[in-house]
Amino acid sequence: MSRRLVITGRFSAALRRRAPTFALIGAAAALAFQLGGCAVGPDYHRPDTAVPAAYKEAPEGFKVAQPADMADRGTWWLIYDDAQLNGLMDQLNANNQTVAQYAAAYRQARALVGEARAAYFPVVSASFSGTRSRTPTRVSNASGSFPSGNITNNVNLGLDATWEPDLWGKVSRTVSAEEAGQQGAAADLANARLSAQATLAQTYFTLRALDAQQKLLDDTVAAYQKSLTLTQNQYAQGVAGRADVIQAQTQLQSAQAAAIDNGVARAQDEHAIAVLVGQPASSFSIAASPLTATPPTVPLTMPSALLERRPDIASAERKAAAANEQIGVAISAFFPTLTLSASGGFESSVFSQLLQMPSRFWTLGPSLAATIFDAGLRSAQTQAARAAYDQQVAAYRQTVLAAFQDVEDNLASQRILAQEVVVQQQAVESAQHALSIVTNEYKAGTTDYQNVLSAQTTAFTAQQKLASIAGERMVSSVGLVKALGGGWDAAQMDRESGGVAAPAPASAASASGAAASTTAADTQRALNVQPQ
Template sequence: MPCRFVRPGASIGSAGSVARRAPTPLSMLALCAAAALTFQLSGCAVGPDYHRPSAAVPASFKEAPEGWKVAQPADIADRGAWWLIYDDAQLNALMDQLNTSNQTVAQYAAAYRQARALVGEARAAYFPVISGTFSGTRSYTPTRVANSSGGLSSGTINNNVSLGLDATWEPDLWGKVSRTVSSQEAGQQGAAADLANARLSAQATLAQTYFTLRSLDAQQKLLDDTVVAYQKSLQLTQNQYAQGVAGRADVIQAQTQLQSAQASAIDNGVARAQDEHAIAVLVGQPASTFSIPASPLTATPPTVPLAMPSALLERRPDIASAERKAASANEQIGVAIAAYFPTLTLSASGGFESSVMSQLLQLPSRFWTLGPSLAGTIFDAGLRKAQTEAARAAYDQQVATYRQTVLAAFQDVEDNLASQRILGQEIVVQQQAVESAQHALAIVTNEYKAGTTDFQNVLSAQATAFTAQQKLVSLGGQRMVSSVGLVKALGGGWDDSQMDRETGSVAAPTSASAASAPAVAAAAAQPQ
């Protein structure tokens, strides 16, 4: 059975020599405290010691951009307010609201405070439980003495007053308490990582929804411009028809095309309204009273510094949470194994008892008892064995979850790196396609005005130009969303050392102070 020394202390025999004294109630309290210090973690903690589970970590990111270099420490410094790299005042204001009002984050903040309280609850088992009692009774006992009338005379009145202290303590001989405390401490750190992950997820969702909304604003501007262009095209066909150059069918086709564009412009408002409502929920406001002014997307993704893949294990809160849960499960194995061994309980009581209140605290009225008890389970039909096997299986489950979380994290990074690279290339080609489509439209329109081509060619060129422009706007929005996804996949500037700095306050804790904004922007602006 593995056994590790936790903290040095005196032997059990040394406590027994102190117990042979005749203490007063005050000395009884001192005796219990001395015994607690003597036995505090004096034994061994049974069970396996925890080691971080191994996980497959690649040497480099496959989708890393060509010419990529390892980010310097200044590049990957704590960038809690990672959204500042996008230099968008509206987004910054929304993030401030989210950090103080998001209810999902508030739930995890409350869960963190609960986990922190459980650590204090577990640590309380290190110390004795001391209770005080005070009681007073008055009783009447009749005395059977015959009087002249043959009845009973008056009886005796008895008074009893008692004041006492009781103390019980179970020394942590086999490390059950220390294992429980370690398990709860790991749970507290895991809850802190869960809180950070919930906050990062909410922030990333807000940023992605915000950029999607801005992309829809750009689409709306394109649709409005297209409606104006189609109105001019309709006017052209009407003029051509009035001069007898074009047929009535050209006017009807131009009118149909204009009305379809107008319908698309109206339909675009549905998606924008839904995104706006989603943002309202994220920032903790009613959708009915929340609105964001329209502003077409013009931003381009900033360069995001990359660290070595091994650093991802320290910068992803979900990975840290999974690892802490594995540590907590490992400690529970020791708790289960400790049940095989007997438990030692030290108990003491003392105080004063008297029938006269004025004599209660005098030396002859004192009483005390002191004694240990040793208890162990002889037969439990395999209960402890089953509990130990269940604890080991729970640990194996958490290890598998940790390794799966690591694999998913690297997939997340690679997906967003690939998305950034491919979308960047696609936007360049799509921009060329837009220019070609616009040039072809200008040529066909002039030919139609000259009467050398029919209106069907104009309609086709207009549809091609609009589709190309719409695709370009959509790609711009996708690349911004992917950029936010990459920042989130890299941990958003979080570091596992922050697990011990979470506040868990009633309001959702903020990620970083506004004072870090210049440093964040400067670090993100440096090309990698």
């Protein structure tokens, strides 16, 4: 019974000794929880930008997309109904190295979010050490003194924990900035993929247009060969002069040279496609097939929807959001930081007695630190953060302006080329008719060969121009799809990156979590995106 009283007495005395420390820790924690969520710095709102009410260059026949048209059309190239193009797109999505770089950058941004979130939690570390040391001494006896030494052992097993409460929202601002960076990286990845896909489609249709021109050149060479034969026959009969034969030969050879030169451009386009799909140009080839496709109708979205449909706009907006959060991080440096730390463990000179109660040690205590003088460092850092935000806002607005220009350029191109192809088709028919008349007159001997050469050149130029316009229309069609964002939507950033909210392990931490949640909600509203 007396032993129990002694133990109880020691325990009570220990509590009394620890009471001031525990009270100090409790007061500091209560203060941290009360101040948690007092995030300093400006709340983010998407920067205002001028959005037109309608597209100026929208040609007749184009319509504004209805809500049903806003469904995800990620495989936008299917509207061209080209099986070979579909296969090339599959290879690009799997093997394009530029897209792979942006995918790695996205994974890095996602890891940075986890790195920032770690600051919400305490840092706990463990240590173990063992030392054996000898200190010299001198021992004296009857025969004199001689050197000796004391050998001591020391074994230490410890556990340390530190935690810095997020009093002023520095951690939540940092997490929000990294989340915006992650979403921006997701948009950058989508933009890189869309750009590569559009480049592939445009290069593919350019190659097909070159195939059409190659067929035209081959047909022209065959026609000029017949014309040369006709002239040679006329010369043999004494109807035509030697100059007519030389002119016919010159025109044939020029057409043959043009046919060969066309192969250079086609080879370069084929090599470019090989790089886009991640294959060596040396082992890649595409069979020739003249272009026969015509641009499909592309439903337009409302101009305001372009802010959600273009990944480059979403990326620029997320960079502005991240820069805004960095202002709060810079402002938080003006306020004191509270650090709660605790350490404990066992220390003994005898290893077998290491884990016994007399060998234990511990320390507890809060630490409050504030910078009194820094020669204007924090003010300069805050000004730099505000300037960086203004820079990102300007970049965002410039991206929006460039996006509308891109749409208008391609709309104008589609409208004008559609009109031009009709006129050029009529020009081809007229040139062919004129060539037929002049050829018959030459056979009849009523006109000279110079008129035949002129009519042949006019007909060939008209046909070549028509083939070129057909290719330009397809390239412009792809450009319009890309300008409208392809099949992408800003909501895909959240589907790909996921939401990252501040942890709330205890009710006292709800204020800090609420601040992070509010930031995430503001981000959702700014993007006009529904949470997944």
